[in-house]
Amino acid sequence: MYTDKVMDHFSNPRNVGEIENANGVGEVGNASCGDIMKIYLQVEDNIIKDVKFKTFGCGAAIATSSMVTEMAIGKTIEEALILTNQAVAEALDGLPPAKMHCSNLAADALHEAIKDYKEKHSA
Amino acid sequence: MYTDKVMDHFSNPRNVGEIENANGVGEVGNASCGDIMKIYLQVEDNIIKDVKFKTFGCGAAIATSSMVTEMAIGKTIEEALILTNQAVAEALDGLPPAKMHCSNLAADALHEAIKDYKEKHSA
Amino acid sequence: MNKIYLDNNATTAVKKEVLDAMLPYFCEQFGNPSSVHWAGRMVSGAIEKAREQVADLMNCSPAEVIFLSCGSEGDNHAIKGTAEALKHKGNHIITTAVEHPAVLETCAALEKDGFEVTYLKVDKDGMLDLQDLESAITDKTILISVMWANNEMGNIYPIKEIGEIAKKHKVRFHTDAVQAAGKIPLDVRDANVDIAVISGHKIGAPKGVAAMYLKRGTKIGRFMHGGHQERNRRAGTHNVPGIVGLGVACELARTHLEENYSYVRKLRDKLEQGILSSIPEVKLNGHPNPDMRLPNTLNVSFNYIEGESLLLFFDMKGIAASSGSACTSGSLEPSHVMGAMGVEIVLAHSSTRFSLGADNTEEEIDFVLQELPPIVQRLREMSPLYNRTDPAPLTCDECRMVTITVPH
């Protein structure tokens, strides 16, 4: 049911973990649905230098998390903010229809982390 | 579904036909049910000398007709009158349950023929 | 003794290619297609391929195909599911007097629940009057159910014309295409059909599998409640080998349709003309124009002889056919199809169906034509109705009483 790209990112997820002194952290989803994604950011000079994730969820949830970290690294936060869940799914050559809803939230988690970064650094 | 005996009597029915100067004729059944049995008798000195039948009906109807003629020949009419449909079915090693009702009327046809004989000869 | 199978409308042998395609799915690729792991993944692709093959035969999209267990399930699902989904709109169903019991008994069951059913009459050739159909439609009508072709005498109904009427009046249209599939082209889109049902074992797939075309967007109640298979439309673990077999059988049916039509038609026409010309007092049942019947079906009544006896005598020669007599209909009355065409009762009991397949040969037909006349003659000699002068007793209170619910 999953594309080869999904299976690749799921079985060898990139950038798993936490960033100890992350300057932005975002979390979306909830345990009730079975999907929680947490993104840690290291932003320097408006550029995403490092991203890490932790995810509780199905294959699609882990693969989209992994993919979004790859897509975000090196981007400015403005560029990262226009990244969509849809774009992540496309970068994985698509997701099964049933997974498009709950498990495709990685870009949302990234945006939450950027929001958190902005809030902390607007002061 | 039929016993070997039924199939034998069905495929080689005994005593098929009419008796030209029958002194007793009986008919039971009807076209609506798909079973009509007609029995022709030649009675002499109270003894059934000859029986013949014609039957419109299924395998069971033809086999019971054939069997009843074999069973009746040589019997007195009193003996023939105590022959039952059940006895005919048993002589054939049984009939499928669905056939016990409509298609097992050969003894009735025989009794009708005897009744006809008696009516004609009571005068 | 040679065995000559002329009962393909009852069921067909599984085609060798079909069985070969099925075999890996019993012991090796045995997974449940709903499973996440290798055993499930291995087979879910096979199901989707079969879905395409079925869709191609009917000219619909694979997403419009639902797999089921038998044609009867399809008819139950179509009719009861429509009744449930549309009961707020109305309670009237139109069908015909010559449908298969899977349609008729389902309609009869709905009548007990307050639905009203119009059973359209057929003429002596078994055909419908489309004006009757159109004028039967009321603002309470939620379903028209007319079979694509009849199993007993093979009549083909004008599905495209009925589809137009249904569309014009915005009434849902279901067709039991169980006998039409594989014998004549089925284009559900062209014919404006909303629901169509086919059954595997009539087209060289195994028994125990069937499919339903459900036009996209057609709301229908569930028939089999339970799991989420078939996008929530049918419960029960997928019959994977059966479904694979159905797919292959549909593909074979589609690719060989024209070739089989003319081959089988030639044999059937030969049998038909042979019987009618060599045996007196035989009545052809169904439409007299052979174009209007399935190419493989011939139904004739051998007057004066009850059907089961005939079948058993044929059987002694290895010839397998079927009959509309009460003894073989499972009920206590002869075929409701013969009744609907006004065939008189003795002829109804005498009706015999020969249904051919692409495996039959011309030699087999020659053999049948040679064996039939003496059998018929012998049984006629045995019949008290043959050469009879006084009228035969016709009615039977008893069997009327125990008669079951199929309406006439």
Add this chain to the structure above:
Amino acid sequence: MNKIYLDNNATTAVKKEVLDAMLPYFCEQFGNPSSVHWAGRMVSGAIEKAREQVADLMNCSPAEVIFLSCGSEGDNHAIKGTAEALKHKGNHIITTAVEHPAVLETCAALEKDGFEVTYLKVDKDGMLDLQDLESAITDKTILISVMWANNEMGNIYPIKEIGEIAKKHKVRFHTDAVQAAGKIPLDVRDANVDIAVISGHKIGAPKGVAAMYLKRGTKIGRFMHGGHQERNRRAGTHNVPGIVGLGVACELARTHLEENYSYVRKLRDKLEQGILSSIPEVKLNGHPNPDMRLPNTLNVSFNYIEGESLLLFFDMKGIAASSGSACTSGSLEPSHVMGAMGVEIVLAHSSTRFSLGADNTEEEIDFVLQELPPIVQRLREMSPLYNRTDPAPLTCDECRMVTITVPH
């Protein structure tokens, strides 16, 4: 890579003996058993033999066996057919919160038609309180439906005791025996059961065939309307090869029952103890006493990890298992069985079922026990719930909203 199949409660491979017995019935003995001729006669005996084999497994008379297409059909038929036949007596049905969807969704459908359904609660071990059951009975109760054993955690229910309660109160008793068949003894007479359902593909027969025990004299409405098959109790041409296969599978199940029980039980116990002793924070789901569960079933929750991910990682090692997570349940909520036992939501999403079969070996179990701990650890390291200090967000309005009808 070795393939290790531990998902036998989802479906089983067809046994070789079963397939061998079926093979002649596809292309050679392909007749319709309702036919009068050789092709029909050839197979009707095979059906009756299978009926005896099924009857022997359940300890009933062959005349009490009805062949169907799947376990779901049996549950639908039993419940809807009883509702129809007994609606003049009452409109109350008692079942449990842990039944298969084939029972639960059927009951939910009847609720829409005015029936009242009591869903008995289970305790944290998944067991019923028989006093609850008895006091739920009212003078309107027409049916008690309790599964013989649960598919997800394997709990075996006290069918004999429930049968006594049902008998005492003269209420009909249906049991879904789909998972119990072949794993533990089924004696429907001893247990006072009125209707029991088994499904072929759970016991080494093919998908697409099932059977129902219907106690002599039990009045039941039809579910599948149509032809007169199965003495008027089920329409649709008999799935002859499937039925033959089911018969052989029942015979094998019966003759190997004890041997398979102890063999499979030993492997399951080893797996259970191995997992619980080598991996921390694992919760056993179902009855803690392994005697009270099916000998082949183990259900555990690996805390902090969502089930589908686990299954996919197992799958990379060739290990096939199943999960109660929402992602694999077909609905948007995790298993209703876990919910009914009060398993908390994360653990419900983490629940994993290993269901063994007689084909599994001790080496396979050793391999699984060696591969599991690192997989679990790796996924936990990836989980934002593992070693978490702040509480995890739990509720989701959206998924509650789109939730489907399975009651809890």
